[in-house]
Amino acid sequence: MGDSIDGSSSAAQSAQPDGQTETEAASGFFRRIIGVFNPSDDSETRMNADSAPVNGAPGIGNLRHMTVEDAAIPKADIVSVPATITKEELVHVFRDSGMTRLPVYEGTLDTPIGFVHLKDFALKHGFNGNGGRFSLKEMLRPLLFVPPSMPIGVLLQKMQAERRHMALVIDEYGGVDGLVTIEDLIEQVLGEIEDEHDIDEGQYWTQEKPGCYVALAKTPLEEFEAEIGQSLTDVDQVDEEEIDTLGGLVFMLLGRVPVRGEVIEHPAGPVIEVIEADPRRIKRLRVRLPEAVNG
Incomplete structure (x- = not known):
């Protein structure tokens, strides 16, 4: 469950080789993705989108042909925390998992109430969880819920429009079936995205x-x-x-x-x-x- 893409990053304003900022380049990328679903866009983009993916390989065609359940991690692999978690326990989960966003639930994961962002926690308590009255519910952000049958291109549009980076996949009975991040979706188009925690290329x-x-x-x-x-x-x-x-x-x-x-x-x-x-x-x-x- 990698979760390292953050559109608010200051690095998004750094210069690109072609003179664009990363923000402009990202916007262009999303415009091209949205164009896959817009019949007024150029025929070359539509042709590439209609090409079925080959052997599960990354490609823009996956935006139409893959659904959320193809890209999501299963429920058993979701790292989440109960609403009753203590401050010290939450710090431990953040450290051990390496995640920046954790779903929060009451009772079981089938009753999610939001998610907690490491940034919100660190701003209030510091990265070591020191100081301040701890109230997890005051830090909760709303979750995005999506069906497993939704095409990943549609979800990518929705995440970009609503500035969400994570969604819970809900089954027909209303239970949680999986979790998907914006990075999971983009990897279906671009291939695996390595972040700062990944080992350097050529070093195994x-x-x-x-x-x-x-x-x-x-x-x-x-x-x-x-x-x-x-x-x-x-x-x-x-x-x-x-x-x-x-x-x-x-x-x-x-x-x-x-x-x-x-x-x-x-x-x-x-x-x-x-x-x-x-x-x-x-x-x-x-x-x-x-x-x-x-x-």
């Missing part, structure tokens, strides 16, 4: 502390094994001839795509935590070697 992993690594799922398995000095394929559950990446290793150990937050204990000792994933693929992992797990 970083070492958080001795024995603990954060790695991309596409990390070549042989390179990572050389880094940690341990084989991860010399176990019964794994056929090393069928996998090349760290994400492939996790998939083979489980037999399915894991959900975010899931922890996998490797038979050889390391513990692998799924930091980021969507229903289609694994993105980032945390690998703790035995010395870090037991230390």
